[in-house]
Amino acid sequence: MSTSEPIIETTDLGQRFNGQDVLRGINLSIERGEVFALIGPTGSGKTTLLRLLDLIDTPSQGKVYFDGTDVTESTGQRLEARRRMAFVLQKPVVFNTSVHDNVAYGLRWRGMSRDSIRNRVDEVLEMVDMADFHKRNARMLSGGEIQRVAIARAIATEPEVLLLDEPTANLDPVSTARIEGLIGDIIQRYQTTIVMATHDMSQGQRLAGRVGMLLNGEILQTGGWHEAFNTPRNREMANFVGIENIIDGLVLTSEDNVVTIGTNHSVIEAISDFAVGDRVHACIRSEEVTLALSPISSSARNSFSGEITRMTSTGPVARVEIDCGFRLVALITNRSAGEMSLEKGKSVHASFKATAVHVIKQD
Amino acid sequence: MIVSLDPEVMQIAGRSLALAATSCAIATLIALPLSSLIHFNSFRGKRLLINVIQTLYSVPTVVVGLFVFVFISRAGPLGSLGLLFTPAGIVIGQVLLVLPIMMGLTISALRGVDVTLTDTAISLGANRFQTAYVVIKEARFAMLGAVIMGFGRAISEVGLSLMVGGNIRGFTRTLTTAISLETSKGEIELSLALGMILLFIALVVSIVLNRLQQR
Numbered sequence A: 001m002s003t004s005e006p007i008i009e010t011t012d013l014g015q016r017f018n019g020q021d022v023l024r025g026i027n028l029s030i031e032r033g034e035v036f037a038l039i040g041p042t043g044s045g046k047t048t049l050l051r052l053l054d055l056i057d058t059p060s061q062g063k064v065y066f067d068g069t070d071v072t073e074s075t076g077q078r079l080e081a082r083r084r085m086a087f088v089l090q091k092p093v094v095f096n097t098s099v100h101d102n103v104a105y106g107l108r109w110r111g112m113s114r115d116s117i118r119n120r121v122d123e124v125l126e127m128v129d130m131a132d133f134h135k136r137n138a139r140m141l142s143g144g145e146i147q148r149v150a151i152a153r154a155i156a157t158e159p160e161v162l163l164l165d166e167p168t169a170n171l172d173p174v175s176t177a178r179i180e181g182l183i184g185d186i187i188q189r190y191q192t193t194i195v196m197a198t199h200d201m202s203q204g205q206r207l208a209g210r211v212g213m214l215l216n217g218e219i220l221q222t223g224g225w226h227e228a229f230n231t232p233r234n235r236e237m238a239n240f241v242g243i244e245n246i247i248d249g250l251v252l253t254s255e256d257n258v259v260t261i262g263t264n265h266s267v268i269e270a271i272s273d274f275a276v277g278d279r280v281h282a283c284i285r286s287e288e289v290t291l292a293l294s295p296i297s298s299s300a301r302n303s304f305s306g307e308i309t310r311m312t313s314t315g316p317v318a319r320v321e322i323d324c325g326f327r328l329v330a331l332i333t334n335r336s337a338g339e340m341s342l343e344k345g346k347s348v349h350a351s352f353k354a355t356a357v358h359v360i361k362q363d
Numbered sequence B: 001m002i003v004s005l006d007p008e009v010m011q012i013a014g015r016s017l018a019l020a021a022t023s024c025a026i027a028t029l030i031a032l033p034l035s036s037l038i039h040f041n042s043f044r045g046k047r048l049l050i051n052v053i054q055t056l057y058s059v060p061t062v063v064v065g066l067f068v069f070v071f072i073s074r075a076g077p078l079g080s081l082g083l084l085f086t087p088a089g090i091v092i093g094q095v096l097l098v099l100p101i102m103m104g105l106t107i108s109a110l111r112g113v114d115v116t117l118t119d120t121a122i123s124l125g126a127n128r129f130q131t132a133y134v135v136i137k138e139a140r141f142a143m144l145g146a147v148i149m150g151f152g153r154a155i156s157e158v159g160l161s162l163m164v165g166g167n168i169r170g171f172t173r174t175l176t177t178a179i180s181l182e183t184s185k186g187e188i189e190l191s192l193a194l195g196m197i198l199l200f201i202a203l204v205v206s207i208v209l210n211r212l213q214q215r
């Protein structure tokens, strides 16, 4: 049992639009002070869920608890809870007024005095590096500046929970880095609880400690990043977290949690407890595949020889596609690719550990 | 005649402006709160109500005139107030005439405000009234446009002023009623002068509207 109660909790939360379930059975628990990332493909329901958490929309099913209180129904309680949170929407918009007033609105609505508002607005505009923008009309700002105003506006109220919906979508790399740095500062400075939807998994990894994977309106799994990347629950999610090698096969033997999976003309060994006869996908992250010019040892498991069919390189890494009865992709450093003078048409030996294989059942 | 600033012409023009402005002000005081009330609340028949309002944009001025005439004539329910053939009668008629267009356009203006802005206000902790305030403020230019459209309709209508006002010289004669009367009397020169003034006012109205639409 944890000593502190979660700041946000949902039970069997669901949302329908036009008779269609967009979210189903969401049981989520956000601890005070944690940074939680929501990932999932487009249309999976991230925005819908954040809107329910911020109490903007009412769910068609289930309950939302804020700081231990059921805030699903009462308008008064919802407003009170909402005033302890802030939400930066996916499509940031500014009010047609000065930058200063944009940031001040939330404070005025909470009945803060004029002087305190001025000080607070100064402080947050300073923090987002927009101290010179007070009097500017917010409509005339660039996308990155608007996003900074939106964040300033949100943190001005010193929220206990900050909800961010794809905070760096549609921004160039420089603005993205800037916003990301800003979110990092907020986490450091205020220890704000953050729930962020993101399509950028490396960003999620940099900022968030825990991740929830949303697919077709359901949370498939929550946990740490390692788990999310290496042990996705189904093929779609495996694909989404960037697993390039998803090989279909049939479990041939199963003994002491070691299975052999038959695929086309090869056999893959993996750690798993599926039973003989199960149809499965063997998932291997491309960075787990190693390449060599000669077989490492004849007894090595999961060692395949094949011909390079394609090579591309981005930055310091090379992506090598090999045809070894099935298609296998390996990510290696450009340097080692150079040392082995790999090129299209060349024969190589690819191998990966049995522990690097994540086995999931076929749907 | 305009150049010489004929006192009667100027008086008629002044009266027209004053009547239209008064009607417009009263209609605004009714239309803005009522439209906001309709927009910010959900109730049964809301859609239908808005449709009815929009249909009334193009109600012929003579129909409103007839309606008001019946109400304020001696035998009518408001007959005892003696409003027929008075400026007050014209104002009542013009208010009724421009209310639908003002309300309809105000509702459109409020609807035109990006819903994301409403969501943003709510997420920043605005209650219902604070949210409404923000939305109204965002729609301010479009709403002012609605008011000016109403003014334009009031100053340019003729049928109603003629029926309810009676075109009494020095009392209820307006630019439009004077033009129609003088033209039928063959006083083309005077009509043209009055017409020029009306055209000028219409031009100013449309310039202001254009300016507002660019905001």
Ligand SMILES: Nc1ncnc2c1ncn2[C@@H]1O[C@H](COP(=O)(O)OP(=O)(O)OP(=O)(O)O)[C@@H](O)[C@H]1O
Residues within 6 Å of the ligand: A017, A018, A022, A040, A041, A042, A043, A044, A045, A046, A047, A048, A049, A090
């Ligand atoms: N108000 C609404 N009415 C009807 N359908 C809606 C509404 N809001 C969302 N949806 C639908 O619900 C589904 C989930 O939408 P949502 O915006 O939550 O997805 P998302 O995960 O945020 O996607 P993205 O990554 O593209 O932002 C979509 O199919 C969307 O079309």
Ligand SMILES: [Mg+2]
Residues within 6 Å of the ligand: A046, A047, A048, A090, A165
């Ligand atoms: Mg979204």
